[in-house]
Structure formats: structure tokens, C-alpha cells
Amino acid sequence: MAPAKTLLFCALLSLLVLILPSPSAANEGNIFLTGNELLPDEQLSVPRAALVMQKDCNLVLYNEGSGFQSGTSGRATNCTLTLSERGQLIIKKGNGGVVWYSPVTGKLGGYAAILRPDGHVSIYGPSRWISVAPYPIGFFKGQNKSHEAAPGEDQLGTSQSVPNLLFSSQVLERLASRDYSFALTESCNLEFTKASKGNLWASGTAGEGRRHCFARLNYFGQLTVVDDRYNVLWNSSPAGVEGEYVLAVQINGIAAIYGPAIWSTASS
Missing domain, CATH: 2.90.10.10 (Bulb-type lectin domain)
Structure with a gap:
């Protein structure tokens, strides 16, 4: 990443971490477990990376690489993120309807989505x-x-x-x-x-x-x-x-x- 872009990225990420809440009552900011929930504008964060459930219903990973997004911007309102007992990240709209889910399913059990130190999110499980x-x-x-x-x-x-x-x-x-x-x-x-x-x-x-x-x-x-x-x-x-x-x-x-x-x- 070019120096100017690196500075811009760091400034943007620092702003996100400061202004957006983390699910601190549920766990540390780098762990998202089955049964946890990310509300609109809540995030997971580590140094130099953040996973944000945005108000526009898009799940976006900001990191120093290509990042990730669910591609669901504008498709619903009041969207939340959960992690299922099959290991799928699921975005639901306000009425409970499913907007998006990660493609791989696992055995029934408890899972952990981890925002890793390399800036990527991996789903591990079951426990x-x-x-x-x-x-x-x-x-x-x-x-x-x-x-x-x-x-x-x-x-x-x-x-x-x-x-x-x-x-x-x-x-x-x-x-x-x-x-x-x-x-x-x-x-x-x-x-x-x-x-x-x-x-x-x-x-x-x-x-x-x-x-x-x-x-x-x-x-x-x-x-x-x-x-x-x-x-x-x-x-x-x-x-x-x-x-x-x-x-x-x-x-x-x-x-x-x-x-x-x-x-x-x-x-x-």
C-alpha cells in the first residue's frame, strides 16, 4: 500500500474504532460467538482492522488488504449480524428476514468468528x-x-x-x-x-x-x-x-x- 493510502487508511480505521461501539458486553472485540449479535454500526476491531455491521445493511471488513463486504448495502434497514449454530454469519433485517449468510455450514454446535491479527475474519468450530x-x-x-x-x-x-x-x-x-x-x-x-x-x-x-x-x-x-x-x-x-x-x-x-x-x- 502506498504511503499516502496507508496514512488515509489508518486515519479512517482510527475514526471507525473511536466512533463505533464494540460488543464489549458480550466478549472481547476480536471474538464473535454463536449467540452474540452485532447491531447497526457495531464492530469487531483489532489494530489495523475492523469488521463493521453498517447502518446501510452492508457488512464490511476494513483492513490493509482488499478487505471484504457482503454486498448488501441498501437492501434493508435495522440489519443485525449473528453467528449460527452451523457456523454461518447471518445478516437479518429488522423483521427477521435473512438478507445474507456466509456460504459454508458446519456441524451443529458453538462457533467463534475471530478477527485475526492478520486483519481477516475466520470462523472456527464447533467447540x-x-x-x-x-x-x-x-x-x-x-x-x-x-x-x-x-x-x-x-x-x-x-x-x-x-x-x-x-x-x-x-x-x-x-x-x-x-x-x-x-x-x-x-x-x-x-x-x-x-x-x-x-x-x-x-x-x-x-x-x-x-x-x-x-x-x-x-x-x-x-x-x-x-x-x-x-x-x-x-x-x-x-x-x-x-x-x-x-x-x-x-x-x-x-x-x-x-x-x-x-x-x-x-x-x-
Whole structure:
């Protein structure tokens, strides 16, 4: 992007972020879950990108690339955006009629539309694991198996890039959303905590002499705690289909894994 256009884009995006509300009561500004709703002129936003449900009924992604739009400008009034239990973004007009929907459907369940740090929106789901019941502490423990990477995947993975999200191949540092945090302790225990209450959930992997562990989200939807000899101490769930997954820490007190990705503005 040319320097003049870059400055103009940054100015426009900054203005959008300042004047348009985000669905802050529902979640962080980069997460849109099944059951959430974007009203006219509400938005999701990250640095250098914003997804806006405009008053003219057009859903527009502003980013540094080609962006995205639903092409529904002027087709209705009082339009809102929801995310269905089949993983479709749906624009509805004031009387409830459907104006537009994203083209790919998935299995029935809970989904997450994520405004990614690369400026695109991807839909992940259904949810594969959550940090509360019905999954008990240490839901699916490893049997001392070696940690294996997917073909072409770096063994140690990449660094976490977003405070409240962990993507496939990334190694967990610390995820946080409001007063909730999700991190691996020095004793190799994965813990989900709330500032005012303490520990809400744990992997149950703390052990005498255990040190230098790491936790990583793989391309099969598993968050795995691994010791320094690459022995698996704990998996969040059995392996799913190969694809891209995301772990999200949500302000409703849940950490959840969604995936695989079923649709993205990057390919639309």
C-alpha cells in the first residue's frame, strides 16, 4: 500500500474504532460467538482492522488488504449480524428476514468468528473443549507418548501473538481476558484463574520434580502439556480432523477450543 493510502487508511480505521461501539458486553472485540449479535454500526476491531455491521445493511471488513463486504448495502434497514449454530454469519433485517449468510455450514454446535491479527475474519468450530464441566480436571491425560508435530510443522511452534487467543502451532505464554487468565505454572500445571476467586480449573499435571514444560495447540485441536523430554502429560481431548484451531479465553469465564476453521474472508 502506498504511503499516502496507508496514512488515509489508518486515519479512517482510527475514526471507525473511536466512533463505533464494540460488543464489549458480550466478549472481547476480536471474538464473535454463536449467540452474540452485532447491531447497526457495531464492530469487531483489532489494530489495523475492523469488521463493521453498517447502518446501510452492508457488512464490511476494513483492513490493509482488499478487505471484504457482503454486498448488501441498501437492501434493508435495522440489519443485525449473528453467528449460527452451523457456523454461518447471518445478516437479518429488522423483521427477521435473512438478507445474507456466509456460504459454508458446519456441524451443529458453538462457533467463534475471530478477527485475526492478520486483519481477516475466520470462523472456527464447533467447540471441541471447554475449561468447565462436563470436562473434569485432567479430562484426557496423555499416556507418556512422545509429542509429534504435523507434517511440515515446527516442533516447538511459534510464539503467542494475541493476548486472549492461541492459534494452531503456537506455544502458550499467558492468555488473559479481563480478570481471567490461562497459563502453565512452573510446576507444569495448566491453570485457568479469576483474579478475585483464584483457580477455576486445572489440568492436574503438577508433579514433584516436573519443570520446563510447555503447552501448545496443535493442528488436530489438542492443547497439549509436554515435558522437556517431549512426553505428553495431558491433552485437552482426543485428536480431531487436521486443520486450523483457536483457543479463546472469554470474558464469561470460559476457555474454549474451536475448530477447525470452516470459512475465512481471506478466501472469499
